[in-house]
Amino acid sequence: MTLLIHPHDDDTAFPDIAQALVEPNGLLAVGGRLSEKRLLMAYERGIFPWYNSDDEPILWWSPDPRLVLFPDAVKISRSLRKTLKKTDFKVTFDQAFEAVIDGCASPRKDDAGTWITSSMRTAYVNLHHKGYAHSVECWHDDALVGGLYGIALGKVFFGESMFHRKPDASKIAFIRLTEFLKSQQYVMIDCQMKTPHLMSLGAEEIPRSAFYDYLHSASPFQPQQWQAA
Numbered sequence: 001m002t003l004l005i006h007p008h009d010d011d012t013a014f015p016d017i018a019q020a021l022v023e024p025n026g027l028l029a030v031g032g033r034l035s036e037k038r039l040l041m042a043y044e045r046g047i048f049p050w051y052n053s054d055d056e057p058i059l060w061w062s063p064d065p066r067l068v069l070f071p072d073a074v075k076i077s078r079s080l081r082k083t084l085k086k087t088d089f090k091v092t093f094d095q096a097f098e099a100v101i102d103g104c105a106s107p108r109k110d111d112a113g114t115w116i117t118s119s120m121r122t123a124y125v126n127l128h129h130k131g132y133a134h135s136v137e138c139w140h141d142d143a144l145v146g147g148l149y150g151i152a153l154g155k156v157f158f159g160e161s162m163f164h165r166k167p168d169a170s171k172i173a174f175i176r177l178t179e180f181l182k183s184q185q186y187v188m189i190d191c192q193m194k195t196p197h198l199m200s201l202g203a204e205e206i207p208r209s210a211f212y213d214y215l216h217s218a219s220p221f222q223p224q225q226w227q228a229a
Contacts, residue, residue, distance in 0.1 A: 040132070084172060156188055
Protein backbone atom coordinates (compact mmCIF):
# COMPACT_ATOMS: atom_id res chain seq x y z
CA MET A 1 0.00 0.00 0.00
CA THR A 2 1.23 3.49 -0.84
CA LEU A 3 2.32 5.46 2.24
CA LEU A 4 0.18 8.51 3.06
CA ILE A 5 2.21 11.31 4.66
CA HIS A 6 0.66 14.12 6.70
CA PRO A 7 1.32 17.55 5.10
CA HIS A 8 3.41 18.71 8.08
CA ASP A 9 5.21 15.43 8.74
CA ASP A 10 8.95 15.72 8.07
CA ASP A 11 10.01 12.73 10.18
CA THR A 12 8.17 9.60 9.03
CA ALA A 13 10.56 7.51 6.95
CA PHE A 14 9.71 6.47 3.42
CA PRO A 15 9.01 2.78 2.83
CA ASP A 16 11.69 0.61 1.27
CA ILE A 17 11.82 1.53 -2.43
CA ALA A 18 11.22 -2.12 -3.32
CA GLN A 19 7.65 -1.55 -2.09
CA ALA A 20 6.91 1.01 -4.82
CA LEU A 21 3.97 0.22 -7.07
CA VAL A 22 4.43 -1.51 -10.39
CA GLU A 23 1.54 0.52 -11.85
CA PRO A 24 1.93 3.42 -11.90
CA ASN A 25 5.59 2.49 -12.05
CA GLY A 26 7.46 3.63 -8.96
CA LEU A 27 4.78 5.41 -6.94
CA LEU A 28 5.84 4.99 -3.32
CA ALA A 29 4.18 7.67 -1.18
CA VAL A 30 1.64 10.49 -1.30
CA GLY A 31 1.59 13.72 0.69
CA GLY A 32 4.07 15.48 2.93
CA ARG A 33 5.72 18.73 1.90
CA LEU A 34 8.81 19.92 0.07
CA SER A 35 10.81 20.78 3.17
CA GLU A 36 14.59 20.54 3.07
CA LYS A 37 14.51 17.59 5.46
CA ARG A 38 11.88 15.67 3.49
CA LEU A 39 13.55 16.29 0.12
CA LEU A 40 16.99 15.22 1.31
CA MET A 41 15.47 12.16 2.97
CA ALA A 42 13.93 11.30 -0.39
CA TYR A 43 16.99 11.79 -2.58
CA GLU A 44 19.24 9.87 -0.20
CA ARG A 45 16.90 6.91 -0.72
CA GLY A 46 16.56 7.23 -4.48
CA ILE A 47 13.13 8.88 -4.35
CA PHE A 48 12.00 12.06 -6.08
CA PRO A 49 8.83 14.22 -6.11
CA TRP A 50 6.77 14.61 -9.29
CA TYR A 51 3.24 15.95 -9.42
CA ASN A 52 1.16 18.39 -11.44
CA SER A 53 0.08 21.36 -9.32
CA ASP A 54 0.13 22.92 -5.86
CA ASP A 55 -3.54 21.93 -5.53
CA GLU A 56 -2.62 18.25 -5.60
CA PRO A 57 -0.79 16.15 -2.99
CA ILE A 58 2.90 15.52 -3.64
CA LEU A 59 3.65 12.18 -5.27
CA TRP A 60 6.95 10.45 -4.45
CA TRP A 61 8.50 8.06 -6.98
CA SER A 62 11.22 5.44 -7.35
CA PRO A 63 10.66 3.70 -10.72
CA ASP A 64 12.12 0.40 -11.83
CA PRO A 65 14.15 0.34 -14.02
CA ARG A 66 15.90 3.67 -13.44
CA LEU A 67 17.38 5.83 -16.18
CA VAL A 68 20.95 6.89 -15.42
CA LEU A 69 23.97 8.20 -17.27
CA PHE A 70 27.53 7.40 -16.29
CA PRO A 71 29.68 10.50 -16.96
CA ASP A 72 32.29 8.64 -19.01
CA ALA A 73 29.59 7.07 -21.22
CA VAL A 74 28.08 10.27 -22.62
CA LYS A 75 27.47 10.19 -26.37
CA ILE A 76 28.30 13.23 -28.49
CA SER A 77 27.05 13.24 -32.08
CA ARG A 78 29.26 14.53 -34.88
CA SER A 79 27.09 17.63 -35.34
CA LEU A 80 27.04 18.38 -31.63
CA ARG A 81 30.82 17.94 -31.45
CA LYS A 82 31.15 20.61 -34.13
CA THR A 83 28.87 22.93 -32.16
CA LEU A 84 30.93 22.40 -29.00
CA LYS A 85 34.05 23.55 -30.83
CA LYS A 86 32.47 26.89 -31.69
CA THR A 87 32.88 29.89 -29.40
CA ASP A 88 29.29 31.11 -29.82
CA PHE A 89 28.16 29.61 -26.50
CA LYS A 90 29.45 30.15 -22.98
CA VAL A 91 28.70 27.69 -20.16
CA THR A 92 28.67 28.61 -16.48
CA PHE A 93 27.80 26.88 -13.22
CA ASP A 94 25.57 28.25 -10.44
CA GLN A 95 25.45 31.75 -11.92
CA ALA A 96 21.70 32.00 -12.61
CA PHE A 97 19.91 29.21 -10.73
CA GLU A 98 16.55 30.97 -10.48
CA ALA A 99 16.59 31.96 -14.14
CA VAL A 100 17.32 28.35 -15.08
CA ILE A 101 14.50 26.90 -13.00
CA ASP A 102 12.15 29.53 -14.47
CA GLY A 103 13.29 28.52 -17.95
CA CYS A 104 12.59 24.88 -17.13
CA ALA A 105 9.16 25.82 -15.76
CA SER A 106 8.12 27.77 -18.86
CA PRO A 107 5.53 26.02 -21.07
CA ARG A 108 7.07 23.98 -23.87
CA LYS A 109 5.86 23.75 -27.44
CA ASP A 110 2.47 22.01 -27.56
CA ASP A 111 2.43 21.91 -23.74
CA ALA A 112 0.40 24.45 -21.79
CA GLY A 113 1.48 23.37 -18.33
CA THR A 114 4.50 22.59 -16.19
CA TRP A 115 5.19 20.21 -13.32
CA ILE A 116 7.52 22.75 -11.67
CA THR A 117 5.03 24.33 -9.30
CA SER A 118 5.56 27.49 -7.28
CA SER A 119 6.12 25.36 -4.16
CA MET A 120 8.69 23.27 -5.99
CA ARG A 121 10.48 26.39 -7.23
CA THR A 122 10.67 27.77 -3.70
CA ALA A 123 11.92 24.45 -2.31
CA TYR A 124 14.70 24.01 -4.86
CA VAL A 125 15.85 27.61 -4.65
CA ASN A 126 16.21 27.01 -0.92
CA LEU A 127 18.23 23.87 -1.60
CA HIS A 128 20.42 25.90 -3.94
CA HIS A 129 21.13 28.42 -1.18
CA LYS A 130 22.04 25.50 1.12
CA GLY A 131 24.51 24.09 -1.43
CA TYR A 132 22.49 21.05 -2.54
CA ALA A 133 20.88 22.24 -5.80
CA HIS A 134 22.97 23.43 -8.73
CA SER A 135 22.48 24.85 -12.19
CA VAL A 136 24.37 24.83 -15.46
CA GLU A 137 23.76 27.80 -17.75
CA CYS A 138 24.33 28.14 -21.49
CA TRP A 139 24.69 31.71 -22.79
CA HIS A 140 24.71 33.28 -26.25
CA ASP A 141 25.47 36.99 -26.63
CA ASP A 142 24.95 37.40 -22.86
CA ALA A 143 21.45 35.91 -23.09
CA LEU A 144 20.48 32.73 -21.26
CA VAL A 145 19.53 30.29 -24.01
CA GLY A 146 19.52 26.97 -22.17
CA GLY A 147 20.45 25.12 -19.04
CA LEU A 148 19.60 22.52 -16.47
CA TYR A 149 19.38 22.07 -12.71
CA GLY A 150 19.46 19.26 -10.20
CA ILE A 151 20.60 18.01 -6.81
CA ALA A 152 24.16 16.94 -5.95
CA LEU A 153 24.56 14.55 -3.02
CA GLY A 154 27.76 12.70 -2.39
CA LYS A 155 29.02 11.74 -5.85
CA VAL A 156 25.63 11.51 -7.56
CA PHE A 157 23.90 14.27 -9.52
CA PHE A 158 20.12 14.00 -9.64
CA GLY A 159 19.02 15.75 -12.82
CA GLU A 160 15.67 17.50 -12.50
CA SER A 161 14.96 19.43 -15.69
CA MET A 162 16.53 21.20 -18.66
CA PHE A 163 15.43 23.75 -21.25
CA HIS A 164 16.66 25.44 -24.40
CA ARG A 165 15.85 28.56 -26.39
CA LYS A 166 18.42 27.85 -29.09
CA PRO A 167 19.09 24.51 -30.77
CA ASP A 168 21.52 22.28 -28.82
CA ALA A 169 21.80 24.74 -25.90
CA SER A 170 20.56 22.25 -23.30
CA LYS A 171 22.74 19.51 -24.82
CA ILE A 172 25.80 21.75 -24.55
CA ALA A 173 25.01 22.44 -20.90
CA PHE A 174 24.57 18.71 -20.30
CA ILE A 175 27.84 17.76 -21.99
CA ARG A 176 29.76 20.35 -19.96
CA LEU A 177 28.06 19.01 -16.83
CA THR A 178 29.24 15.47 -17.59
CA GLU A 179 32.79 16.74 -18.15
CA PHE A 180 32.75 18.50 -14.79
CA LEU A 181 31.24 15.54 -12.95
CA LYS A 182 33.80 13.20 -14.47
CA SER A 183 36.62 15.49 -13.31
CA GLN A 184 35.15 15.38 -9.79
CA GLN A 185 34.81 11.57 -9.74
CA TYR A 186 31.02 11.55 -9.67
CA VAL A 187 29.57 8.05 -9.98
CA MET A 188 26.48 8.77 -12.08
CA ILE A 189 23.72 11.13 -13.13
CA ASP A 190 20.21 10.10 -12.15
CA CYS A 191 17.99 10.91 -15.14
CA GLN A 192 14.84 9.57 -13.43
CA MET A 193 12.50 9.01 -16.39
CA LYS A 194 13.27 7.58 -19.83
CA THR A 195 13.17 10.07 -22.72
CA PRO A 196 14.53 9.82 -26.29
CA HIS A 197 16.52 13.03 -25.68
CA LEU A 198 18.43 11.55 -22.73
CA MET A 199 18.85 8.17 -24.42
CA SER A 200 20.48 9.90 -27.39
CA LEU A 201 23.05 11.37 -24.98
CA GLY A 202 24.03 7.97 -23.60
CA ALA A 203 21.58 7.38 -20.75
CA GLU A 204 20.66 3.78 -20.01
CA GLU A 205 18.18 1.93 -17.86
CA ILE A 206 19.44 -0.13 -14.95
CA PRO A 207 17.54 -2.13 -12.31
CA ARG A 208 16.39 -0.05 -9.34
CA SER A 209 18.38 -2.30 -7.00
CA ALA A 210 21.58 -1.56 -8.96
CA PHE A 211 20.77 2.16 -8.90
CA TYR A 212 20.41 2.00 -5.11
CA ASP A 213 23.77 0.24 -4.81
CA TYR A 214 25.47 2.92 -6.92
CA LEU A 215 23.75 5.62 -4.90
CA HIS A 216 25.04 4.39 -1.57
CA SER A 217 28.54 3.70 -2.85
CA ALA A 218 28.66 7.48 -3.49
CA SER A 219 27.88 8.67 0.06
CA PRO A 220 28.32 10.57 2.39
CA PHE A 221 25.61 12.91 1.23
CA GLN A 222 27.03 16.36 1.84
CA PRO A 223 26.43 19.69 0.06
CA GLN A 224 28.72 20.20 -2.92
CA GLN A 225 30.44 23.51 -3.67
CA TRP A 226 30.59 24.17 -7.42
CA GLN A 227 31.85 27.75 -7.40
CA ALA A 228 35.17 26.71 -8.89
CA ALA A 229 33.53 24.95 -11.84
